[in-house]
Amino acid sequence: MKKEDFYFKLPEELIAQDPLEDRSASRLLVLDKESGKIEHRMFRDIKAYLKPGDCLVINDTKVIPARLIGSKIGTDAKIEILLLKRKENDIWETLVKPGKKAKPGTKISFGEGLLIGEVIDVVEEGNRLIQFSYQGIFEEILDQLGQMPLPPYITHQLEDKNRYQTVYAKHSGSAAAPTAGLHFTPELLKEIKESGVDIAHVTLHVGLGTFRPVKVENIQEHHMHSEFYHIEASEAEKINRAKRGGHRIICVGTTSCRTIESAAKPDGTLSECSGWTEIFIYPGYQFKVLDCLLTNFHLPESTLIMLVSALAGREHVLHAYEEAVKEQYRFFSFGDAMLIV
Structure with a gap:
């Protein structure tokens, strides 16, 4: 299966740069995975597609303000880092720009010395291990100095x-938001619950690997x-029930989907568990737990559009995306949503 099999043409003006004022005012494209039939609705109409006894699985991870801009001690050169994975002893795996200025031994000052990072090693993909030193509580300092790590296709500053x-x-713990969940308001979730739908919380800390482009021609590699x-x-137990x-x-x-599919036993049941997942879902994958998926519109040739195609079929998905482009849906993180039933 080739990467180009998941290509579609997307006009740049359809990439949503700002969130809507009302989260649930986004549009909803509903795709029937068996027939390929499409309906155009508003997001708050999702209630019409949920039935008593269904279980809605949400990812309750929280994005940390993981983007830090500092200066190299000694030269004052500007260095930007993105926190990816927390290790022990205040060590983080990070993405550093420009990497050539961050050799082991390099020290970086953030917030005029409120936070100091020392590069201690280079790991896969050229990422750096950085050990931080500070006075006080790391999370509070990060909240003060850090910025939200918005995806590169969003060029506007986020006001809130x-x-x-x-x-x-x-x-x-996340470096990116589980964006399909951004459409829900507390009121809408309350209405869904009151209609007899169970809501199960899972946690998957979204890394940047989710957005890492597929560089190989054969996607299985x-x-x-x-x-x-x-x-x-x-x-x-909610899911099992x-x-x-x-x-x-x-x-x-897709993050909730990858969580439960990673954790599922061969018979499709779940129990309490924690772990690390590298699951890659693409057409041919047999889902063990998931039946339906709510998701945003994804980048061409991304692992996310491959996952969606595994559920609804590549042809149905690409046709739905063509329709979404024609109907001027908003794409990506702050864009509209798609429900596959």
Whole structure:
């Protein structure tokens, strides 16, 4: 299966640069995965497609303000880093720009010395291990100095940091938001719950590997970065209970989908667990737990459009994307949504 099989033409003006004022006012394209039939709705109409007994699975990870801009001690050269993975002893795996200025031994000052980072090693993909020193609480300093790590295709500054968080974000650790969840408001979630739909929380800390371009021609040779996930016993039971009752599991976003598919036993059941996943889902994959998926519109030739194609079929998905372009849907993180049923 080739990378180019997942290409589609996207006019640049359809890339959403800003979130809507009302989260649930985005549009919703509903795709029937069996027939390929398409409906155009508003996001708040999602309630019409959820049935009592269904289980909605949401990723409650919280994005950290992981983008830090500092200066190299000794030369004052500007260095930008992105926190990717927390290790022990205040060591983080980071992405550094420009990398050539960040050799082991380099020290970087952030916030006029509030935070000092020392490059201690170079790891895969040219990422750097940086050890931080500071006075006080790291999270508070990060909140003060860090910026939200918006994807490169968003060129506007984000006025309100919370608009790149879901309303149910709880556990800090992501370098990017699980964007399908950005459409929900507390009121809409309450209405969904009151209609008899169960809501299960899982956590997957989204790394930048999700957005890493596929560089190989044969997609099966692509390697995903590992991401940490956790499922509590009570949430696993909600999903198991819905499955036992013959109800549907509807994942909000590709990250929730990858979490439960990584954690599922061969019989499709879940139990409390934590771990690292490198799961790459593309056409031919047999889903063990998921039945339906709510997701945003993704980049051409990305691992995300491959995952969506595994569920609904490549032809149905590419036709739906053509339709979305024709109907001027907004694309990517702050864009509109697609529900695959």
